[in-house]
Amino acid sequence: MSEKATDAPGLLLRHPDGSSFRFDPGALCLELLPTGGPGPLAYFEVLREPADLVRWAEESRLPDGLAAGAGAGAGDGLAVSAAEVADARALRDALWRLTEGHVRGAPPGPDDLATLNDAAAHPPLTARLTADGGRAWAPGSTGTGLLSTVARDAVDLFTGAYAHRIRTCGAHDCRLLFVDTSRPGKRRWCSMERCGNRAKVRAHRARLTAADE
DSSP states (O other): OEEEOSSSSSEEEEOTTSOEEEEOOSSHHHHSGGGOOSGGGGGGOOOOSHHHHHHHHHHSSSOSOOOSOOSTTOTTSOBOOHHHHHHHHHHHHHHHHHHHHHHHTOOOOHHHHHHHHHHHTSOOOOEEEOTTSOEEEOTTOBHHHHHHHHHHHHHHHHHSTTGGGEEEOSSTTOOOEEEOOSSSOOOOOSOIIIIIHHHHHHHHHHHHHHHHO
16 A cells, blocks of 8 residues: 655555555656555555555646546546456556566566557546646546556656666565666665665674674
8 A cells, every 4th residue: 555745755655564664666657566466466455446546546646636536426536447447457467577577678578568558558647727727637537547647657668768777676575666767876775764774774784793703
């Protein structure tokens, strides 16, 4: 589960073990990955019903304006069906495999590539300017439009200037993926709050052990 705060970048990820930490993957498409995934990553699954996908959209880096609501009759909010939740899980799982393959330099699997491109082929969410100078989403926003926006973001990421900076967290027991958008390009950890701090603690303990020998 994730929760977006207004005073810090990224998502607040809540681990099933009760711990939490802030994680900024640097791209909208990569924000979808921590909601679950294929194989053992299903342990982290949170996209079970339409309201879950709506909540993710609200907590993501998408600009404000996606009102809470799911299903038919949601008015001007984001309307999501059960079928679109299944599509979101399929796109997310494909993105896991495509992104991890990209990091390894492996060619994309044809089925995953088709899943991504099929999602991107639909009309994306449409932004509009409000009378008070703000930004909102056009009425009739759907889960399919949301997934198209995510898929197009992935296409832009894989083909853009930061494609070579997509990385897996440097911790041996973490699979979180991020794009390093920092100027020096030396980011190693999904989060300094979590894996970075753990690495510092291990290094400190190793130095103390070496000093005692």
